[in-house]
Amino acid sequence: MEAEDQSDDFTYNSVAIQSSEKHDRVIIHIDIDCFYAQVEMILNPSLRGKPLGIKQKNIVVTCNYEARALGVEKLMSIKTALEKCPSLVLANGEDLKKYRDMSEKIYQILQSFSPFVEKLGLDENFIDITHKINKSSETTTEVSGHIFQNEDEVCTCGCNDRLKEGSVIAQEIRNQLKAELGITTCAGIACNKLLAKLVGATHKPNQQTTLFPASSLKLIKSLKHPRNIPGIGSAMNRKLEALGIDTIEKLQFTDLFKLIEAFGAKTANQIQQLSFGIDDSRVKITDKPKSIGAEDGFPTIKTESEVRKKLKCLLDRVWELVEKDGRRPSQVKLTVRKLHATNHSVREARQTAIDFMTGVTSNVTIGPLNENQEKKVITTLMNLFEKVVNCDESWQVTLLGISFSGFPSGIESPAKNSINKYFTSSSRPNEPLQPPAKRSRFDESVLQELPPDIRQEVLEEIQQLPSSSTSQQPEDFDCPKGVDPQIFRELPLEIQNELLAEEKKKKQILTKKPNNLLQYFRKV
DSSP, X not given: OHHHHHHHHHHHHHHHHHHHSOOOOOEEEEEETTHHHHHHHHHOGGGTTSOEEEEETTEEEEEOHHXXXXXXXXXXXXXXXXXXXXXXXXXXXXXXXXXXXXXXXXXXXXXXXXXXXXXXXXXXXEEEOGGGSOOOTTOOOOOOSEESSOOSOOOTTSHHHHHHHHHHHXXXXXXXXXXXXXXOEEEEEESSHHHHHHHHTSSOSSOEEEOOGGGHHHHHHHTOSGGGSTTOOHHHHHHXXXXXXXXXXXXXXSOHXXXXXXXXXXXXXXXXXXXXTOOOOOOXXXXXXXOEEEEEEEEEEOSHHHHXXXXXXXXXXXXXXXXXXXXXXXXXXXXXXXXXXXXXXXXXXXXXXXXXXXXXXXXXOOXXXXXHHHHHHHHHXXXXXXXXXXXXXXOEEEEEEXXXXXXXXTTTSOOTTOGGGGSOOOSOTTSOOOOOSOOSSSOHHHHHTSOHHXXXXXHHHHHXXXXXXXXXXXXXXXOOTTBOHHHHHHSOHHHHHHHHHHHHHHTTSOOOSOOSGGGGGBOO
C-alpha cells in the first residue's frame, strides 16, 4: 500500500512539475558521429570502411563504428584494442589543430541557421531555433526522423507542433553539414537543452530523434542512474551515493531539504529539477576564448639556451592559434614547472603587458610574427623566466607554457570571425543597437528574420560577454595540470584517479624521462 501511495505522490508531483514548466523553446542538440575518426576519414578517404582508432600515445581515445563493431571501445589501451581487433588502423590524434579547424567550420554553418549556438567541446553544439518556428497553430508539419515513445497526450501549449517544425529544421542543418563538409551527425530536438542532448543519443549514428514533453519523464527514468544525467559529475554522484541515492527515482523522491544540507540550496534545487527533465538554462552564444596558449612537458632541462629553444618552438605553435583567432593580444603569460632541491615540483606563472606590434593598427588582421616581433616576445618571456627561476643558482625545469590574453572586447574591437563584428556599438544608450550594413559570417536572411525582441536580446548578450582573462579552465574542475581537460573528462574514474596520483607522486621525486599517462594527454 505504501508503494502505491509513493507512486501516486510521484505521479502527482511529476504532473505538477511538468505543468509548471514552459515548453515554448525549440532546442536542437547536434552531436558529430565519432568526430575525430570522421575528420581523419575525410582527410584520408582510403580509411573509410576500415576499423579506425584515434590514438594519443597508448590510448585509443575514440574510434569509428566499424572498430566498435569489432569490440574496440573509446579510451581503451592500444594493446587491448589490437588484441580485440588485429586489423585496427591507428591514426595519431595528438595534434588537435585539424579537429579544431573542422569544429570551427561546423560552428559557422550552424550560425547560418541561428545566432544562438553554444559549443560543447569540439563535437557538440546546442542551437536555439525558437525564433524560426512558425507561430501559426495551423501547421501540419510531420516529424522528420524518429519520435521518442510518442504519447497520445498532446500539450495544449502547441509545443508538439513547434517541435515537429524544429525536427524539419534539424534535418536541414544535418543535410547542409553533410553536403558542405561530409560530416554525419546525430540530433536531438526537445524543449530544453538537457532533453535535447539526452534524446539525441537514443538513435545513432546519423539519425535524429524528437522528444515531446509528455514523454520526457520516460526518457529520464530510462537513464536509471543519476550519473547518467548531464550536469551530475563523478564527485557529486559519490555524494549522492553516500546519501543512499543511487537511482534517478530516489533522487526525485528525496526530500529537498536533505539535498540542500548536502549541496546547498542552488545545487540541490538544480539537480532535483534535472532528475525530472527540467532545464531552464539558455543556449549561450559561444564567445572567443579568453586566452590562447599551450604547454609542453619534457625531461629536465638546466640551461637558458635550452629554455630559449623550447620557448621558440612553443611560440610557433601558439602564435599559429592566435593568427587563426584574429584578435590582437596585449598580455603574455609564462608558466614554468621547476624542481626544488627538496625534490618536489612547483608550477609558477608570471605575466606582463606586451606591445610587439608598434605601428600596426588594431583593424589589421593578425599575421605571422616578423623577426623583430619574435625576438621581442622571446626576450619578454626570458625576462619572466628569470623572475620565476634564479638563473644564478642551479635549477631544473620540466614544463614551459605560453599563453596570450588581454584581447580587445567584442564591442570595442570586434574579433575576426566573431559574432561581435556584425553589430555596431555606436548607438546611444537609449537607442536599440543596429547591425552594420555589411556582414560576412551570418546570412543576411538569418538576421532579417529575427523578431525585434530576439534580435535585441542577441545584441545585449554580446555586450555582456565577459572581458578577457587569463583563466581558461574552471577553478572547480579537478584536472591535472597540463592535461587536456576534454579528454580527461571522458576517462573512466579509475584512470582519472591514476593520473591524479601520478601528478602527486611527481611532486615527491625527481623527474626522469617521462613515461606516465600524463604525457598522453598534453594540450596541443
